[in-house]
Amino acid sequence: MKTCLVVDDSSVIRKVARRILEGLDFEITEAEDGEKALEICKQSLPDAVLLDWNMPVMDGYEFLRNLRRMPGGDVPKVVFCTTENDVAHIARALHAGANEYIMKPFDKEIVSAKFQEVGLI
Amino acid sequence: MIPADYDFLRKFLKERSGLDLSADKQYLVESRLMPLARKANLSGIEELVQKIRNGSSAVASDVVEAMTTNETFFFRDKVPFDHLRDVVLPEMIQARAARKSLRIWCAAASTGQEPYSIAMTIKEMSARLAGWRIEIIGTDISQQVLEKSKSGIYTQFEVQRGLPIQLLVKYFKQTGEMWQINPDIRSMIQYRPLNLLQDFSSMGKFDIIFCRNVLIYFDQDMKTQIFGRLAKCMEPDGFLALGAAETVVGLTDAFKPHADKRGLYRPNVVRAAPSIVPGMAPVGLKAAASPVR
Secondary structure (H helix, E strand, O other): OOOEEEEEEOOOHHHHHHHHHHOOOEEEEEEEHHHHHHHHHOOOOOOEEEOOOOOOOOOHHHHHHHHHHHOOOOOOOOEEOOOOOOOOHHHHHHOOOOOOEEEEOOOHHHHHHHHHHHOOO | OOOHHHHHHHHHHHHHHHOOOOOOOOOHHHHHHHHHHHHHOOOOOHHHHHHHHHOOOHHHHHHHHHHHOOOOOOOOOHHHHHHHHHHHHHHHHHHHOOEEEEEEEEEEOOHHHHHHHHHHHHHOOOOHHHEEEEEEEEEEEHHHHHHHHHOOOEOOOOOHHHHHHHHHHHHHEEEEEEEEEEEHOOOOEEEEEEOOOOOOOOHHHHHEEEEEEOOOOOOHHHHHHHHHHHHHOOOOOOHHHHHEEEEEEOOOOOOOOOOOOOOEEEHHHHHHHHHHOOOOHHHHHHHHHHHOO
C-alpha cells in the first residue's frame, strides 16, 4: 500500500483529504505544520505528500525545500494543496520541486486526477 | 410527466439528435427540462411538449440542447492523448512528410477541452512539426457549448480535472477566478455546429478523427451509419479515436481496432480496395462492354 503524508494546519482539511486518499488506497499519516512533517519524513519517507502552503511554525514551501535537500528526499511526489491560486505561487512551487498543484477548494475528482498525473495511481 | 409526453420526447430526441433514451429515463428528462420550462415561463413539461408539437423551433432546439450531455475534461482518460503523441502523430509525421499538412476533427467537441488538449499536445511537439499546416476542427450539436469553446474560458475546477499544472501555467492566463487559454492555442481550432445524424461529407477528408463518448448515446443502427460515414471522410491511413467504453466491433467493418493500442481504430482498407482480382477483367471494363440498360 502506498503512503501519503497529509500536511495541513486545519484538522478539517486533513480529515477530508484522509477520507479521499484512503478511498484511493493510500495509508495516511498527518502533520499540522512543516516542521512536524519533516520529523515524520526523517523517520520514513512517504510515497506522496499532500501539502498546504500557509501553516504556522514552518510553511509548506519551506518544508518542500528542506525535503528536497534530504537524502532520498527527491523521491516523494509532492502535491501542493492550497488557497494560493496565482501563477506566481504555482511557478515558485514548481521551481522548488513540487510535482503537482491543487488550488482549493478541491474534491475527490481533482485529487484523483492530480495523483494520476504524477503516476501515483 | 404523462406517458404520452415522454413517448413523444423520446421519439423527438431520437430523430433530432440521435439520443436513444430507454423507457425508464423519465427522471432524467424531468430534471433537465423542468428548469428549461421554468425559464421559458411555461407551467411544466406538458406545455413544453405542446410548444414543440405546435412547431416552435426555438423550444425544440433548447430541448435538444438541454438533453445533450456535455461532460468533458482536459486530457480525458489520458491514454488517448498519449497515443496521439506517441503513436498517431509520429506515424502521421512520416506519412505526410511530403505534404506537411494534417487535418484533425474533433467530432463531439463539447465545451472545448478535447480540441484544446489535442492542440496543446501538438504545440508540445512543435519542434517536429515546424512548417506544418495543421487544421483542427471542433464540431458539436450544441451552439451553447461551441460559444464556450470559442471563449476558451474555464473555471478553477475545470482546469484542475486532467490538465497537468505545467500546461496550465504555460498555456493559460488567469483572469480573476477564471482561466483563459492563450490566443495562440485558441487560433489553432475552428468551431462549427454539426449534427452527426446529418450528412457531413462536405467536411472533406481527415487524417485523424476523435469521436469520443458521443456514440454511446446512439442506438446500434445509428452507430453503424455514423461509422460508415466517418470512414468516407477519412484518409485510408488515418486514425479514429473512440471513448473508453466504445468500440466498432460488431457494428461495422469500415474500421478495425489498432493491433495493440486500445481505443484507436484504422479504416479497413481491404474493404475499400478496388475490386480487381488478378487475372480477371476489372469490373468497370466489363460493365462498359455490356449494353446499357
